[in-house]
Amino acid sequence: MLSLHNINAFYGPIQALFDVSLEVRQGEIVCLLGGNASGKSTTMKTILGLVKPRGGQVVLDGEDITSLATPQRVRRGLASVPEARRIFPRMTVRENLLMGAYTRRDKAIGDDLARVLDLFPRLKERLGQSGGTLSGGEQQMLALGRALMSRPRLICMDEPSMGLAPKLVQQSFELIQQVNAQGVTIFVVEQNAQVALSIAHRGYVLQNGAMALSGPAQELLHNPDIRRVYLGEVAA
Numbered sequence: 001m002l003s004l005h006n007i008n009a010f011y012g013p014i015q016a017l018f019d020v021s022l023e024v025r026q027g028e029i030v031c032l033l034g035g036n037a038s039g040k041s042t043t044m045k046t047i048l049g050l051v052k053p054r055g056g057q058v059v060l061d062g063e064d065i066t067s068l069a070t071p072q073r074v075r076r077g078l079a080s081v082p083e084a085r086r087i088f089p090r091m092t093v094r095e096n097l098l099m100g101a102y103t104r105r106d107k108a109i110g111d112d113l114a115r116v117l118d119l120f121p122r123l124k125e126r127l128g129q130s131g132g133t134l135s136g137g138e139q140q141m142l143a144l145g146r147a148l149m150s151r152p153r154l155i156c157m158d159e160p161s162m163g164l165a166p167k168l169v170q171q172s173f174e175l176i177q178q179v180n181a182q183g184v185t186i187f188v189v190e191q192n193a194q195v196a197l198s199i200a201h202r203g204y205v206l207q208n209g210a211m212a213l214s215g216p217a218q219e220l221l222h223n224p225d226i227r228r229v230y231l232g233e234v235a236a
């Protein structure tokens with residue numbers, strides 16, 4: 001469905017991604033793991049068109065979309081839940097959700113709003129409340145709900161576990177699984193390898209801007225290097 005081919009990305013003179021390739025197949029949950037500053041967010045921004053690579057291709061449904069702007073990619077089915085969720089704190093829950101439909105001109109937006117509210121009943125009770133007053137877990141639901149409002153085929157999420165208490169992290173990943181079960185493909189960037197691999201089908205690991213490892217999630221979960229580096233196990 002979506003693939004990156006040999007992406008090289010820079011911020012000014014500094015290279016952030018080195019020859020990064022990955023693939024996300026229809027229906028999958030794919031996670032991208034890596035430590036701080038390894039290039040995870042840059043990879044996600046490259047998929048969304050927020051970072052323009054200096055080399056390599058972004059391919060969606062067999063079409064090279066490397067030169068397309070972000071709204072054009074959204075119209076083709078991509079949506080994002082950015083780092084730190086980035087909801088609009090002064091706008092109400094309803095307004096936040098409707099912002100997710102900004103690229104659409106069709107009349108089914110009301111139906112989709114109803115569907116998102118069915119999925120997240122807590123948001124339904126808080127439609128008129130300003131986004132900034134929601135709890136962390138509720139803001140996560142709002143950010144995911146907003147992404148769903150564009151009727152995406154692929155949602156890219158940047159560290160959904162960040163800043164959430166362990167119980168909420170679990171809940172948040174259950175929601176991701178629920179959305180995936182409804183047919184939406186998920187690409188999730190995470191530092192929390194344990195929880196991300198527990199729901200993902202496959203995973204990739206970035207190290208210093210280059211792809212270090214990839215494989216089925218269960219395989220990565222049992223990989224000794226991953227266990228040592230990301231799951232905090234000390235080598236015997």
Ligand SMILES: Nc1ncnc2c1ncn2[C@@H]1O[C@H](COP(=O)(O)OP(=O)(O)OP(=O)(O)O)[C@@H](O)[C@H]1O
Nearest residue numbers: 011014016034035036037038039040041042043191
């Ligand atoms: N806007 C920017 N301008 C300059 N350098 C940047 C910019 N954004 C990221 N970088 C650099 O690119 C590298 C990769 O950053 P990136 O945000 O992709 O890492 P990350 O894996 O998402 O890290 P984290 O886990 O801390 O979110 C870092 O060295 C970072 O300093």
Ligand SMILES: [Mg+2]
Nearest residue numbers: 040041042083
């Ligand atoms: Mg990041």
